[in-house]
Amino acid sequence: MKNDNNQKRLKDLEKRRQKGIRLHEKDYTCYRIAKELGISNALA
Numbered sequence: 001m002k003n004d005n006n007q008k009r010l011k012d013l014e015k016r017r018q019k020g021i022r023l024h025e026k027d028y029t030c031y032r033i034a035k036e037l038g039i040s041n042a043l044a
């Protein structure tokens with residue numbers, strides 16, 4: 001029983017981590033595009 005709970009918690013953590021990574025990548029991509037357009041100062 002305890003092991004099942006641990007597995008579930010690990011899965012949840014992994015899901016949250018994946019979501020965080022995806023969000024971070026999206027932000028980074030937006031920032032890079034903006035930088036290439038020369039408006040990085042507006043974001044900084």
